[in-house]
Amino acid sequence: MSRIPVLKTYKIYIGGKFPRTESGRFYQPEDAKGNSLGNLCRSSRKDLRNAVVAARAAFPGWSSRPAFNRGQILYRIAEVLEGRTDQFVAELVAQGSTAKAATKEVELSVDRLVYYAGWCDKYQQVFSAVNPVASNHFNFSIYEPMGVVAIVAPEESSLVGLISTLAPALAGGNVVVLLASQSKPLCSITLAEVLQTSDVPGGVVNVLTGFDSELLPHFAGHMDINAVIYGRQGADQIEALQRGAAENVKRVSLLGDRNWLEAEAHDPYLILNTQEVKTTWHPIEKVGGSASGY
Amino acid sequence: MLKNKEQERLALEFSQGWSYAPAPESTDHVQLQERYSLFIDGKFVAPSSKKYFPTVNPATEQVIAEVAEAGKKDVDKAVKAARKAYDEVWSKMPASERGKYIFRIARLIQERAREFAVIESMDGGKPIRESRDVDIPLAANHFFYYAGWADKLSYAFPNRRPRPVGVAGQIIPWNFPLLMAAWKLAPALATGNTVVLKPAETTPLTALKLAELIRDSGLPPGVVNIVTGAGATGAALVSHPDVDKIAFTGSTEVGKMIQRAVAGTNKKVTLELGGKAANIIFEDAPLDQAVEGIVNGIYFNQGHVCCAGSRLFVQESVAHTVVRKLKDRLKTLIVGDPLDKNTDVGAINSAGQLKTIRDYIALGKSEGAEFYESPCALPQAGYWCRPTLFTGVSQSHRIAQEEIFGPVLSIQTFRTVSEVIDKANNTPYGLSAGIWTDKGSKIFNLGQQMRAGVVWANTYNKFDPTSPFGGYKESGFGREGGLQGLAPYLQFD
Numbered sequence: 014m015s016r017i018p019v020l021k022t023y024k025i026y027i028g029g030k031f032p033r034t035e036s037g038r039f040y041q042p043e044d045a046k047g048n049s050l051g052n053l054c055r056s057s058r059k060d061l062r063n064a065v066v067a068a069r070a071a072f073p074g075w076s077s078r079p080a081f082n083r084g085q086i087l088y089r090i091a092e093v094l095e096g097r098t099d100q101f102v103a104e105l106v107a108q109g110s111t112a113k114a115a116t117k118e119v120e121l122s123v124d125r126l127v128y129y130a131g132w133c134d135k136y137q138q139v140f141s142a143v144n145p146v147a148s149n150h151f152n153f154s155i156y157e158p159m160g161v162v163a164i165v166a167p168e169e170s171s172l173v174g175l176i177s178t179l180a181p182a183l184a185g186g187n188v189v190v191l192l193a194s195q196s197k198p199l200c201s202i203t204l205a206e207v208l209q210t211s212d213v214p215g216g217v218v219n220v221l222t223g224f225d226s227e228l229l230p231h232f233a234g235h236m237d238i239n240a241v242i243y244g245r246q247g248a249d250q251i252e253a254l255q256r257g258a259a260e261n262v263k264r265v266s267l268l269g270d271r272n273w274l275e276a277e278a279h280d281p282y283l284i285l286n287t288q289e290v291k292t293t294w295h296p297i298e299k300v301g302g303s304a305s306g307y
Numbered sequence: 308m309l310k311n312k313e314q315e316r317l318a319l320e321f322s323q324g325w326s327y328a329p330a331p332e333s334t335d336h337v338q339l340q341e342r343y344s345l346f347i348d349g350k351f352v353a354p355s356s357k358k359y360f361p362t363v364n365p366a367t368e369q370v371i372a373e374v375a376e377a378g379k380k381d382v383d384k385a386v387k388a389a390r391k392a393y394d395e396v397w398s399k400m401p402a403s404e405r406g407k408y409i410f411r412i413a414r415l416i417q418e419r420a421r422e423f424a425v426i427e428s429m430d431g432g433k434p435i436r437e438s439r440d441v442d443i444p445l446a447a448n449h450f451f452y453y454a455g456w457a458d459k460l461s462y463a464f465p466n467r468r469p470r471p472v473g474v475a476g477q478i479i480p481w482n483f484p485l486l487m488a489a490w491k492l493a494p495a496l497a498t499g500n501t502v503v504l505k506p507a508e509t510t511p512l513t514a515l516k517l518a519e520l521i522r523d524s525g526l527p528p529g530v531v532n533i534v535t536g537a538g539a540t541g542a543a544l545v546s547h548p549d550v551d552k553i554a555f556t557g558s559t560e561v562g563k564m565i566q567r568a569v570a571g572t573n574k575k576v577t578l579e580l581g582g583k584a585a586n587i588i589f590e591d592a593p594l595d596q597a598v599e600g601i602v603n604g605i606y607f608n609q610g611h612v613c614c615a616g617s618r619l620f621v622q623e624s625v626a627h628t629v630v631r632k633l634k635d636r637l638k639t640l641i642v643g644d645p646l647d648k649n650t651d652v653g654a655i656n657s658a659g660q661l662k663t664i665r666d667y668i669a670l671g672k673s674e675g676a677e678f679y680e681s682p683c684a685l686p687q688a689g690y691w692c693r694p695t696l697f698t699g700v701s702q703s704h705r706i707a708q709e710e711i712f713g714p715v716l717s718i719q720t721f722r723t724v725s726e727v728i729d730k731a732n733n734t735p736y737g738l739s740a741g742i743w744t745d746k747g748s749k750i751f752n753l754g755q756q757m758r759a760g761v762v763w764a765n766t767y768n769k770f771d772p773t774s775p776f777g778g779y780k781e782s783g784f785g786r787e788g789g790l791q792g793l794a795p796y797l798q799f800d
Contacts, residue, residue, distance in 0.1 A: 081448060081773075084455065088410065124403060127410065131455020134773050138790045139462050151751045281462060298748035302728030302756060 023198070025054045025222060026205035028067030029215015035059050040224070042196050045109050053198050056223035058231045061190065064219035065237050068161045068188040071216030076158050076186040084133035087184060090211040091126035094119070097207060101172060104199040108171060121274065122173045128279050129180035136185070136281045144292070151295045156288040158186035159264060160239035163232045165225060167244040167273065171197035174273040175204065178244045179218065181283035187240075190219045192232065198222040225250070233257025240264040240287050244271075327641065330648040332435045337425050339512070342373045345381055345535065346518035348388035349528025355380040360537075362511055365432035366645050366654040366689040374511045377534035382503070382543040385532040389474045389501040390549055392529030397501050398471060406457030409496055411524045413450035416489075419520065420444065423513055427485055428645040430512040432654030432690070433608050435646050445770055446489035449788075452772035453493035456793060460498065463790050469797040471499030472575055473551035476544040479514075480557045481507035481656050482611040482712075488514050490787045491554050492531060493772075498796040500552070501530045505544055508537040509657045542568075550574060552796065556613075559710075559736075559781050577785025577795040579613070579777055581710040582738030585731035586616030586767065587721075587753065590624045592743035596765065598632045601716070604741055604767040606640060606652055606694050610714040611660070613782075614739035616767055618707055619696075619718045620727050626720045630698060637681040637694050644686070652714060655690040664692050664713030671697045671706040676717070702733060710736070724749070728756045737779030741767045760786070 024031040036057035041049040054060075075083075094101070098119050105115035137156055144152040162182045167174030171194040182189050193201030205220045221228070229250060232241060234257045243254055246269040258265050266286045271278055342359060344351040359373040377385070397405070416423065420443045427438040460469045475495045479487035484506060495502050506514035518533045534540060538561075545553055545568050552575040555565050559580040569576055586604050588597045604616025621629045645653035655661040672678050676697040685691040696716040700707050707717045721727040731740060740757040742750055742764045750764040760778045763769060770776065775789035785795045 081452070085451070088451075127407065128403065128458065131406065131457075131459060133455075134452060135455060135459065135462075135790070138773060281459075295751060296748040297751040297755070298746070300724040300728075300752055300756075302725055302732065 020051070023051055023053050023202045023222070025056055025060060026202065026209070026218070026220040027060070027064045028070075028219065029209060031205070034223070035063070042198060044107060050107060050199060053222045056221040056228065058228070060221055060223075061228060061231050061235065064190040064221060065161055065235055067216040067219055068190050069237055071214055072160055072188045074214055075188055075217045078186070080134035080137065080186075083184065083186065084130045086212045087126055087130035087133060087180065090207060090213065091123045091130065093207050093211045094126065094204075095123045097203070100203060101200055104203060105172060108197040108199060118173045118274065121276070122176045125173065125176055125279055126180055129184040129284075132181075132281050132284060133184045136284050139281065140285060146294075149297045149299055151297055152292065154290050154292040156185070156285065157291050159287045159289055160187065161237060162187040162189050162287050163235070163238045163241045164189055164191040165229065165232065165241070165243045165245055166191055166193055166201065167269070168194050168196060170273045172200040172204070174244060175201055177271075177273045177278060177283075178242050178268060182242065182287045183218070185284045185288050187287050188217050190238070191221065192225060192228055193220055193222045195223070195225055229254060230257060233263070234260050236261045238263060240266070242266045242268060242286065245269050327649045329644070331644060332425055332428070332439075332646045332648060334425055334429070334646065337422050337429075339372055339426065343511070343515045343535070344375045345377050345385070346515065346522075346531075346533040347381070347385045348392075348532065349522060351518070352384075354378060360508065362430060362509065363657075364429050365509075365656055366686070368688050368690075371429055372512060374515065374535045377505075377536040377540045377543075379543045381534055382540060382547060385503045385534050386474060386476075386544075386547050386549050388529035388532055389503050392527055393471075393473055393501040396527045397530050398499055402458035402460070402499070405499060406454045406497065408524060408526050409450055409454035409457065409493065412521060412526070413447050413454060415520045415524055416443065416447040416450065416517075420447065423485060423516060425646065426516060427513050428653070431481060431484055431510045432645050432656050434650040434653040435648055436650070437608060437653075441770075442483055442486045445772070446485045449486075449489040449493045449772045453497040453792075456494075457497045457499075460793065460797070463793055464797070464799065467799040469498070469793075469799055472796055472798055473500060474549060475500045475502050475552040475554060475796065476547065476550040477502055477504045477554045478541045478544065478557065479504065479506055481510040482608060482613070484510040485513040485517065487556055488517055490556075494787070494792045495554070495796050496530065498793055500796050503532045503534060503544060503550070505534050505536065505541050508535070511535045545569065548572075552576070554785075554795065555579070559783075562783055575795060577777075577787075578783035579785070579787060580738075580781065580783035581736060582613045582615070582778065582782050583618055583708065583710050583734050583736045584614055584616050584739040584741065584759065585618045585620055585727075585757070586741035587727055587731060587743065588619070588621045588625065588629055589742075589744035589746075589749065590622040591745045592625075592765070593745065594625060594629060594632065597743040598629065598636055600741065600743060600765070600767045601629075601633060602636055602640070605716045606714050607768050609652055609655055609692070611656055611712055612768065613710075614761060614768065614776075615712075616739075616741050617711065617716060618731075618734075619716055620721050620730060621718065622727075623720045623722050630718065633696065634679060637679075637696070638683070640681055640683070640694050642681070642683045642685060642691065642693060652694055655692050655713065658690055660712065661690040661692060664711060664715060667706055667709070667711045667713070667715060668695060671700075671704065671715070671717070674704045674706065676700045676704060676706065702730060708734065724752075728753070732756070732758045735781040738777075738782035739763065
């Protein structure tokens with residue numbers, strides 16, 4: 014008799030742990046032939062709140078790490094992801110990819126992480142400025158992370174799209190609450206396992222699965238989320254999101270029309286999407302030498 | 308007078324009852340061959356002259372290994388290999404893939420960090436604490452940092468279409484052997500150049516271990532070539548007609564020779580040369596911290612540091628206190644076995660350098676400055692110099708003008724800000740400066756007034772891959788590190 018495979022339970026990822034949704038609910042996404050992909054957590058508003066609490070708690074530690082260290086950790090995610098290529102390919106195939114397209118998507122995902130790993134200690138150098146103000150002051154403007162960033166990950170591009178929206182926020186020192194693709198959620202939870210074993214501190218990334226129709230208003234309205242990256246389409250959803258965001262003046266980035274499978278679908282401006290600019294003034298005492306000048 | 312005597316009685320007596328048990332780093336995991344050949348086109352090959360020279364442990368005077376002496380023919384072979392690798396492989400590779408090779412090298416150094424640290428201390432005499440905590444991690448970090456730049460160059464130089472230069476000839480000094488190799492190789496490779504690197508003749512081993520590691524990384528053959536030898540080997544590399552760019556770190560004297568040698572050619576040049584940095588202590592500085600900064604500034608790596616804070620300027624009102632604290636602190640420095648984890652000051656790099664330092668100490672005494680050295684005992688074998696300082700130094704003394712490259716500090720005093728700016732800038736060098744004060748507005752003023760490429764405020768001898776390093780005036784030109792460190796290896800439309 015052939016061996017009975019052991020099936021994986023997909024749970025959500027909050028504060029470095031894998032709980033089930035507090036609501037106890039589930040849903041069954043299907044493949045192209047209508048077969049169930051498994052029982053996924055149908056996360057609730059309470060799960061979102063828990064995830065934001067975990068993220069906020071992780072923010073001081075993550076944002077104060079040296080940029081170089083964040084780069085090392087993003088690179089580590091790439092290393093561990095590369096090692097689990099087969100598993101991701103299998104999930105992408107189950108969700109409807111061809112094997113060839115799936116392999117390409119995983120490779121692109123790894124390379125994209127390496128790309129943003131490199132940016133961690135560079136975007137500040139490229140974009141910040143020393144400002145030549147007219148008075149005797151040393152004046153400079155630097156970038157700082159916004160804080161808790163909610164990401165509504167792309168619906169179709171379930172791995173490379175997810176990574177392409179997640180990595181720039183992490184590179185810039187933000188913490189994330191992420192809503193996975195509703196119809197193709199498998200890779201998001203497996204990616205959470207990769208994150209958990211890649212020196213990413215618990216709470217820095219939190220992953221929920223479930224219905225965007227149910228969760229989107231709460232993402233928009235939550236008072237302790239600083240910014241939302243919306244990776245999907247839909248004029249009505251976008252307007253509702255923008256309206257809700259006004260509650261605490263969230264910054265909203267719309268990235269739904271990008272093709273994340275293109276090799277060049279990455280740039281440092283995606284990091285700046287979740288950065289604030291801080292300008293500091295400091296006086297300069299003016300005493301010169303006797304113009305020795307050499 | 309009475310007060311001084313009292314202070315002398317109360318001075319801390321560290322020579323009594325303060326002995327540390329030896330804590331030597333283990334060397335049994337280190338893999339060294341008896342003889343190293345030249346690394347050309349991905350393989351170790353014997354030099355055409357068949358000549359080898361010994362490399363010596365300066366703490367024991369024992370020969371560690373023999374290394375090949377590369378002649379003109381060998382250098383030519385290395386340059387040809389670099390050119391071929393540039394034309395056929397490296398310049399055609401997508402930038403992101405190039406970057407991944409460099410990330411690999413960074414990771415391999417991290418994995419083998421301890422072995423490299425031990426060899427660095429054996430070959431160069433620097434304390435294991437420095438090679439373990441500074442040299443090797445920084446070297447790995449440089450590769451990691453520049454790896455990320457490979458596919459981002461158009462953001463560093465917008466609207467300029469950056470392209471590699473071609474084959475780079477790189478010559479590095481003996482004071483930070485692996486770190487200097489990393490400073491040279493990482494930006495050159497990230498920008499798409501191929502390289503012939505010549506390490507210093509007294510400290511070639513970590514560069515040769517790096518060659519092994521680069522071979523293991525799968526980097527295409529010929530992209531990095533490492534040739535060992537002394538001045539003649541370097542001269543052959545500088546004058547080779549198919550080298551597009553020279554990067555040199557070393558003395559101002561040799562730097563000037565190189566600048567003359569490439570005159571009239573199309574070779575790009577960067578020079579990181581000597582220094583005689585002013586370290587300035589104001590009366591409002593946190594003095595205990597400042598004393599630590601002075602010690603770090605001049606005794607770090609036995610003073611074999613081009614940016615060493617070798618000229619100390621102390622504001623007159625606190626000069627007595629600072630010098631007293633400094634002398635006390637000198638007594639606590641542990642001089643000895645570089646492989647001992649307690650050691651603060653290791654061995655002088657070579658017999659030749661020890662003679663240079665001793666000549667300068669004799670000169671300082673004969674010029675009339677007041678001499679003080681730590682009373683510590685020194686090992687029998689090996690090359691050693693006690694941490695030393697001179698007070699009563701004037702601007703005209705040669706020990707205040709010339710780079711000694713050893714643990715010898717010249718102390719002068721000043722009264723006004725204007726005066727110390729003049730004194731500090733009154734040197735042909737301009738590599739670095741230190742400022743110690745509680746007042747931010749003074750820091751920014753002094754920072755602007757110093758004619759030097761790096762200014763440390765309330766700290767000293769700090770290095771980071773993201774931070775450009777290099778000199779004004781006769782300390783050379785070009786920067787290494789940071790975004791600016793890419794430019795010397797690129798050409799633009």
